[in-house]
Amino acid sequence: METLYHGIIIFLTGYLLIRVTGKKAVSQMGSFDLLYIFVLTNIISSPVEVESVSKALTYAVIIAILYKIFIRLSLHNKLRWVLYERPTVLIRNGDIDRKGLKKVRMPINELLSRLRVKGYADTQYIAMATMEETGIISVIPKSEYRPIQPNDLNLKIKKEYLPIPLIMDGQIIYHNLKYLRLEQKWLINEVEKAGKSVEDIMLATFLENGTLFIDDNEIKSHKNDPYYYTPGKDNK
Template sequence: MNFEYLSIFLLKPALVFTTAYILFRMAGKKAVSQMSNFDLLLTFAIGTIISEPILTSKVSMSIYYAVIFLVFYLLIEKLSLHNKWRWFLVVQPTVLIRNGDIDEKGLKKERLTVNELLGKLREKGYADPHDIDLALIEESGQISVIPKANARPVQPRDLNLQTARNFVPIPLILDGEIIEHNLTYLKLTKQWLFHKLSEKGIQTTAISSIMLGTLNEKNEIVIDQHLSQDVSTGDPYLYKPGDDE
């Protein structure tokens, strides 16, 4: 009897959860990010099928059907990569604005109102449709906007400026722990890191207080510690809404 209760309340939910996790991992990142029609169908189908055995005893059949749905999904994804099938399987983008003019047919097709379109443009940082060269509603339902040349943000090349290559700060300390594989990648040692920290007045015993430590393009360590600033000094820049007055 104890094993029966263990199976119902622990083993079965664990099996269902693990199976669903594995299936979504197999489906890939796209299936759980910006969903297309097929992505949404797979998510609902697997979610419904895989949760059914929690209330019944049909675990094996539910897993079987969920796997079959995944196989069909992966097959459709494979076919959609070929131009011969893509036009049929993949929803094509719909034009909403072209050269500053709102496409009424596009709005009617996607069942969008002008107010909703204007709201989507504001989310992209544009208030006037006349500033838009092309606006599309993509397969995922997201609206992509290409502004006119005179309405887009100024680029350094517009001003003939030379810019340095982007550098992504590399984490070396995260939540008080040294990221050793990043040190290895950079061919650096812990002794080098300890030396850099000591230059900033931070002892090795205080590493646990470091929330984030990154290496910048100047080969310097930038530190963000778990230290709250004293707000009792009356500094207006340190005010937090809700503080007692």
């Protein structure tokens, strides 16, 4: 029973500390973010081996406070460039920067692979590619090769509408109903009109035109349509 109690305390403490220190610590992590998560996980897991829950949790809280202080300091312009590593240029104006590749210890074939993932097959079309502090490669194409934007053609585009989920995994999202000032009775009627039940619906969203889009759990038969092919031996 004591082991279970300790396990719950350690788990909840770790969860709360990560929540308190913010989303940045669990997003695309920089070097210090990675260090923080690594140290924190080792500290909160140590009581499982040495049975020193209070001491380990105290250390965990201290580490979390230090991390918060570091993040605050990084908001100041003068300290930001000291605390965080600068981006490394890998391609400039279509030319591969060998010094940049050497600095980040990346072979050319890996660079080309990462560029293909981002949709760039030819380096000569790239104005600048840099490796950010988080390890992600950001790419800016040359102006003549960038995708055409509506503004380039003087087109007026209506504001983007985000479909609002009202049912997810068979459960009604009541706070979204309240936000839209809709009643549960209206939602149930719409679901029944479609011949469905709430429990069978994977996702139902409120659309811009005021209608309800329903995605149920049923998989439509594709009858060997080549467009539905998936690799492997499970195709029938």
